Amino acid sequence: MKSTITIKDVASELGIHHVTVSRALRNTGSVKQETRDLIKKKANELGYKPNRLAQNFRNKRSHTLAVVVPNLRSNFFSKFVSDFMEIAQEAGYSVMIFQSGEELNLEKEIIDSLIGYRVAGVVASVTKDTIYENPFDILKDENIPYVFFDRAPKQAKAAQVLVNNFQGAYDAVTAMVKSGKKRIAYISAHYQHKIFLDRLAGYKQALKDNGLPYREDMIVKAGFFMKDGFGQAKILMEKKDKPDGILAFRDEIGIGVIKYLKKIGARIPEDIAVVGFDNDPMGLACEPELTTVQQSIPAMVASSFDLLLGQIKSDKLSFEKMIIEPKIIYRGSV
Amino acid sequence: MKSTITIKDVASELGIHHVTVSRALRNTGSVKQETRDLIKKKANELGYKPNRLAQNFRNKRSHTLAVVVPNLRSNFFSKFVSDFMEIAQEAGYSVMIFQSGEELNLEKEIIDSLIGYRVAGVVASVTKDTIYENPFDILKDENIPYVFFDRAPKQAKAAQVLVNNFQGAYDAVTAMVKSGKKRIAYISAHYQHKIFLDRLAGYKQALKDNGLPYREDMIVKAGFFMKDGFGQAKILMEKKDKPDGILAFRDEIGIGVIKYLKKIGARIPEDIAVVGFDNDPMGLACEPELTTVQQSIPAMVASSFDLLLGQIKSDKLSFEKMIIEPKIIYRGSV
């Protein structure tokens, strides 16, 4: 088998011009049906595989979409990426994935690389430090459309798919209040991203609307992992005026909280309720199962994809914002 | 800003030939240091970004590695992919990721696509149905090296990074025996892959070496998820002669088992021990935490990458097999 068959090989086998082969294989231009069939048969027979490198080069644009995320280890991002790839591939796009590792510098390098690859479009969730500047903005110069999901820089002029985090936190607190909780703490993040700020704001507003006092000492901050939740739960529970409900900004944190609470013998949810964010499958493994604020990933994926494709197809940038409404998934911890 | 700057733009700005620019930017050939600096400065100033599409096309090979996995949702694969991407990117490769969705047909399409993209190399874990044929074999015709990890087709003539699953299961059973268990059940998979067969064989051998009888009714089969483990645990525990230890072929299954056992009030590990495979972080969320057979992902990633790069660099296919030795991570369930 010849190592690489080109359209010219197919053409010469058939004694016709390679341009006709090109046309036939792509179903464009006018080619007699008979010829077209003949060409396809021969191409198949010879094992011809279109050289995407040449095609992309010639077309000055790769048929590839890029996804940039902080990492692939969190279930939220890996599920997003997984779903996005499926729908993109169905639509005939290839997907390149990049992890910024939550590092702004790496994110910038990735963006340069994206430009080099002339990707057709980009979907991104920015690093924890990408707040006051928008490194993706240079994509506009290259006419590469992009969409932010979940996390976006402040005041970014770009298409965005965001979750109504305010509402999610608000509903979570309200759920705990309804089940009789009165001293609800919040474990927040160290970072200044809107998603974290909004959750905090929703928490505060829910307290207020339910006639509960907002107390500074009921707010603590944690990193991203289970152990961080465990540690902060300890701090909260050693206060004189213990909480009887804890909202965590992530499910992993919430699980850490539950682990600590069980260690000290607190009953969940009788003595204290716990709610997390993300609908992470890990929440199903703990006991009781973690009640969580779900941000529908399929909805985010679909919206991101639509927003991106719209821009690609119309060759016009859009700055549309889509807001996904979250939903509380009631399990055992409230 | 001009939408796309090419080396010719840089060249004409400097009144020199574009080939010199090409050489300077790639640090190849001989270019006077002074000229080189000048060129780099100007390129930077103009915002020149090398057109990877053209480079790849011209070089007839993309500087891209492909990773093909059944899915990205399982923590095992997402962690592998995440780690692999990091090390590949550090080495200057881009990475394309593909999900076969455990479907052989999709896997074949992906392989065609890989060839079209002229990727430099492929790392793959095959679908549950890719057993008796090796669809990746056609990559050899295209001179694209590949490495299987974790799962490979039977008798594949290809580089492979496999885990000693026999030993993992053997050690897991032995651990349970040491803690006094005598009726150890195994929840196996429905599929005929070597990894599953090896685990079963290791289980059997460990029973034998410990003087325990092998009993057909202590083997059941489950799907991939928590609920499957839950269901099979129920079946096992409703037998007249209940097990006092359960080995599960995956951590998610093991977690389902634990959930069922706790539901019926069994004490873990006093009444019954549980061990899983994969060191899935989910195992940390349940209580007691799940003891597991760890297959070192960093080791698998490093070996896969080395095996692949070795082939790429030497332009020679290798059929080397690397075996990763598993390790029991003792947590609370034994």
Added chain:
DNA sequence: CTGAAAGCGCTAACAT
């Protein structure tokens, strides 16, 4: 409906 010509941006090989 088919063919001929040209060129995308880059780099290897050869020439100066």
Added chain:
DNA sequence: ATGTTAGCGCTTTCAG
């Protein structure tokens, strides 16, 4: 050390 030439495989444009 730099320039010239040629061409990768494909597709668009124009001619017939």
